[in-house]
Amino acid sequence: MRIFSLVTLSVFVVFGLVFGIFLKPPAYFDYTTGAIYCTNRADCLHEAGHKADQSKGWISQSKDFRDNVNAYRFLIYEHPELRDAHSWDILSYPGIGSPRGTETNPFSTTFWEGGWGGYSELYADIVRWADGDPHKCPANLSNFIDWDFVGNEMEGLGYGR
Numbered sequence: 001m002r003i004f005s006l007v008t009l010s011v012f013v014v015f016g017l018v019f020g021i022f023l024k025p026p027a028y029f030d031y032t033t034g035a036i037y038c039t040n041r042a043d044c045l046h047e048a049g050h051k052a053d054q055s056k057g058w059i060s061q062s063k064d065f066r067d068n069v070n071a072y073r074f075l076i077y078e079h080p081e082l083r084d085a086h087s088w089d090i091l092s093y094p095g096i097g098s099p100r101g102t103e104t105n106p107f108s109t110t111f112w113e114g115g116w117g118g119y120s121e122l123y124a125d126i127v128r129w130a131d132g133d134p135h136k137c138p139a140n141l142s143n144f145i146d147w148d149f150v151g152n153e154m155e156g157l158g159y160g161r
Helices: 003-020 041-055 063-078 087-091 119-129 147-157
Strands: none
Touching: 041 063, 041 119, 063 119, 063 147, 087 119
């Protein structure tokens, strides 16, 4: 019985390592080490957004941020003339304005969160869509993002501000 348990454990560890290596997303932020892994500017901006969010105590989960996102969504719904390139993305964002995206990789945290999306992903995507520029971000959401922190992370990753 002991050998069977060791073999079973070994198989799970090997599969976990193999699938963990091959099923990793092309870019991600390691919440435990603070490291960002990315291969292009857009993905690096998104992951720097997650790191900035964490550095502020997960401000994307605050009532103030959620209220401001919902106020923006209501505003652009009622006033189409105020919409910009990413208004529809924010209005219909997965986990906020539409169902969360399906995640099938059990080695991904989003698998255990019920799918991809929600306010923390929106926060990071806003940083990406704004290209690190606070002037390209909706005014009532820009104040929640530490743009200097994001700029410093991008410089550290070799993508400039």
